Amino acid sequence: MMIIKDESMKKVLLVGYIGGLNVGDEAIGAAVAQQIQSDSTEIYIATGQPDVSEQYLGKSYHYLKCTYPGRPITTKDFFILVATIRKMDRIIFVGGGILQDVHSAKLMEHCTLIAAIAKYYKIPSLATGIGFGPIRSDYGHTLGHRFLDSVQRINYRDIESLNASNNAYGEYSYKCDLGSDSIYLINSQLTKHEAKKTGRVGLAFRQWKGLHIDFLAEMIEKLLNDGVTPVFFAYESDDLILYRQLLELFPDKIELSDERCFSKTLESIKGLEGLISMRLHANLFAIMSNIPFVALSYDPKINNVIGRLGYQDAILTLDNSAEDVLVKLKGFSPSTIASDKLNNAFKLNELNISEFMSADHSQFEFKRRGKTLGHCINLFYDAFIIVRLQKFALFIGRYTSKLFPSKFKEYIRSKLKFNW
Known part of the structure; x- marks a missing residue:
């Protein structure tokens, strides 16, 4: 895929749990995409399964194969991913339970990798409508630290998420604010019914x-x-x-x-x-x-x-x-306050995204880019190399598992984060 940058167009990459056949997460991606869509905006969507996302979200956007969810990314697709991120003007993490490892750390790996690459290439990024926690593992805590270090701004969908983030990562509280779920951006599209x-x-x-x-x-x-x-x-x-x-x-x-x-x-x-x-x-x-x-x-x-x-x-x-x-x-x-709160949530989301899209980020200082490059390499290993090592271990384990002592197998399992 050859990418030619049109200076008259603002290129925006949307990232989340997209391509995983989860209607709620696909819907918040659609809500943000519709909010920023205009004649001067070209929208790219990072998805684990481009065909699935194109069917659900439509043909108005570009779909970029990413590391998760779905099948492991190929070498060619990985370099296309990096090249495309490098060409973007903005990155928006669209929301959902991105900062948690209770189900899996894979989504955190995926989002943190893109955030770190964006930071390395000095591309502004916003995380909006984010749910936080629980983060239970040391590895998950490290990923959360790297993600918060890489994005410029993060708006949480509820006060509990904001408080939990500030308690766990107080050094980043200056870039964290209370927002609301990204799905409220479609509030005006839904017909209000009488019971x-x-x-x-x-x-x-x-x-x-x-x-x-x-x-x-x-x-x-x-x-x-x-x-x-x-x-x-x-x-x-x-x-x-x-x-x-x-x-x-x-x-x-x-x-x-x-x-x-x-x-x-x-x-x-x-x-x-x-x-x-x-x-x-x-x-x-x-x-x-x-x-x-x-x-x-x-x-x-x-x-x-x-x-x-x-x-x-x-x-x-x-x-x-x-x-x-x-x-x-x-x-x-019916709640007597829901209508006002929905309207306020819509306006807050609209304002947060609008300000991020229109702001001049040229003076923003992207600190510790050398350290960020190291993070990118580590995340590349987790998202790209390790899945191939796991596949190889699974293949040879069927034939050679009995030859290895249990301590060696435990060591391999811990290193590959994989159970034979």
């Missing part, structure tokens, strides 16, 4: 410890007995496993929402009389559409983000019964 009976209730669930199929089955049975059609929202591919299990129990009784592209995601919330969801962004779509909902909290982000909008009373836990959830949904009360 009405449509005979359809959305269910957005993910596989999670503490979620039992019996709980879902009881809920669906009660909905069906009330003459309501359950509509299952699959926001990740693994969610379809739950959907198929439920279909076996209730053949032809459950609809599946259409999430093939961003416009379909916005449309899929329409026509519901209510939503029961573990998914943060499904709940936020319901809030922005004035649709009654119950949020089932499995992660502090649910309480932090949704509670901030005045909907703490709409949050239950997975310990509640199906009856508790349905009673809560029927008794749903």
Whole structure:
């Protein structure tokens, strides 16, 4: 891919958990892309699976193969990635739970690598709508330090994330501010509905410890007995496993929402009389559409983000019964402060991004670039070299594992961050 820089165009690279078949993360990428799209802006999107992201986000943007999520990047694609970052005018990390290692450190590796390369080439970068924590490992803490050192500005989506970041990385508090979730940038695109009976209730669930199929089955049975059609929202591919299990129990009784592209995601919330969801962004779509909902909290982000909008009373836990959830949904009360808070959140996001895009960053001092180059090399090893060593270890381990003493194998596993 040959990149010719048009000086009349401002080139912007958007980075996040994009290409991982997660509707919420793809949607915040779309929200930021739509916000900055103009005749003078050329948008590139870093994605682990360019074909998947192009289908969901559309053909208006350039798609750049990156290190995560998806298959390991090739040597050619890695050099294209570096060359493209070097040509950018701005980098925006679009939001989501970037700074955490509770699921995996891979997303932190991916974002920190791009942030470090951008810093080395003196390209301004903004992280907006970011969720922080938990970060449990020493390696994760190191990645967080490198990421915060590399970006110019970071706006957290909730006060808890901001406080946790300042407690863990106090030396960077001067560049950290309270923002809001990037998805609020689409607030004006969603039709506000009056509460009405449509005979359809959305269910957005993910596989999670503490979620039992019996709980879902009881809920669906009660909905069906009330003459309501359950509509299952699959926001990740693994969610379809739950959907198929439920279909076996209730053949032809459950609809599946259409999430093939961003416009379909916005449309899929329409026509519901209510939503029961573990998914943060499904709940936020319901809030922005004035649709009654119950949020089932499995992660502090649910309480932090949704509670901030005045909907703490709409949050239950997975310990509640199906009856508790349905009673809560029927008794749903709209928040009297949500509308103002949504408008304020939209304006705050709009202002933060607008200021970053229009500011003159030529005087910004990019310190410790020599150290940043070392970080880039280390991250290149983690994101590029180590996955190939893991593949090789897996191959030879099938034939030679019994030849090695256990201490040697433990040493290899620790070095490769990999279990044979």
